Amino acid sequence: MSISCEAVLAWIRAAAGAMALHKDYLTQLDSAIGDGDHGANMDRGFQAVLARLPAVTAADIGTIFKTVGMTLVSTVGGAAGPLYGTFFIQLAAATAGKMQIDLSDWVAALQAGVDGVVMRGKASLGDKTMVDALTPALGSVKAAAADGASLPAALRRSAEAAERGMLATIPLVARKGRASYLGERSVGHQDPGATSSHLLLETAAETWANAG
């Protein structure tokens, strides 16, 4: 079972759809502990990505991810731009030249993407950031791959781990980003970055549920 270029494009379109659909929700989460622009920024970035996808419909998966990453870097702004930009640029490096990827390729790509986010943002697990959704998602997909799970099943477990990680940010005190200025007052709010990261992994699991 594998993921084709077409399936990767379908995921990016689904992710853009999810960012548009949840734009106000992400902004509302960000208003509580940040500056209230996460939804608008992510939506602006993914709309720009959609506009550039027609140019890469015949390209390899690495080129598709690179286009997504470079577009997000130049259109999202804030902290999310460099972080999600770096995430996709790292996915691109791990999938360069490939016309399809299997589960082990995806595990390697996600590992590179998560490492890139950690390197750029210098956040650790439990800091109430994107990393709290991404790191458990990576751990779960690795474990699922080791268990011999199918690609769709592994992606499902990965998305569920991202969701648990996202919900687990609620009681945390933020230690990175603007929310950290609030100290204890950040407790009780779900992290918007972990939420948008969950949306990405959830749309991947949905889009690739019938991969192969």
Next chain:
Amino acid sequence: MKKLINRPEDVVTEELRGIAAAHADIVKVYFEPNYIVRADAPAMGKVALVSGGGSGHEPLHGGFVGFGMLDAACPGAVFTSPTPDQILEATQAVNGGAGVLHIVKNYTGDVMNFEMASDLARGEGITVESVVTNDDVAVQDSLYTAGRRGVGVTMLAEKICGAAAEQRRPLKEVAAVCRKVNAQGRSMGMALTSCTVPHAGKPTFDLPADEMEIGIGIHGEPGRTRIKLKSAAEITELLARSVLDDLPFKRGDAVLALVNGMGGTPLIELYVVYNELVRICTGRAVRIARNLVGSYVTSLEMAGCSITLLKLDDELISLWDAPVRTAALRWGM
């Protein structure tokens, strides 16, 4: 939402067109990516100063582009940091061969985007130094936060370093002056009201009519404590004490005092605050050698103020007094 705008998504572009039209003798504005440069850029042989940040803090930073201050400013979307491609192009546009100094406010997004941009600029053979300002005493500086925010000191650093660059001092020296200003300056702000980001359409936070937010940042992010409204004397005391005790400023120190409006506070109130600040500083034998009262580092229509004190020496005083000609700050020429 009640604002003098057309469509929220056009606010920044239309603002930049207005700036270009109003100040054509001082600046030139580029679009997609957006940046503002000195009309005579690049100034050959001079260290170039580039800053930037989210829009909504006007006149910061675009209003400070011109002789004796910034060479370029990169405005992001409202309250959103600029992107690396913008910062890179601005850096290339103003590079006069003597290197470029990036003055970056310590906000996670600003720091990351400037970091990516300086990596790209170095890759193109441009010498870049970066100084991150972090003067906001309201934030605990520890391993467990993003660190203190860069606020009022940023504009003082832009003015003072701009003067140092006009003297054709080398990049290392201009950067050292910037670090000194940041090390010797402290700020703290407060808000009487919230503010509304145009594309969000509603206030960033709710503040009851009889309460105020102490330790506010400049992006409408809530501060550290919320307390009942007090008099100007008590509020100024609260802010000034935190600022004075932090450096700490000592008896006999000469300082530059900036009483800054957050965008929605009339000058009459800022002077009431300045009057209180003079009383407090006099009581502590801290001498205000220079001052600036007005709205320079703002948060859209937020009502409130911030107080910045910068410890001065002869070098900083002469650089502060040097001629400057920008849209928002001009003297001596």
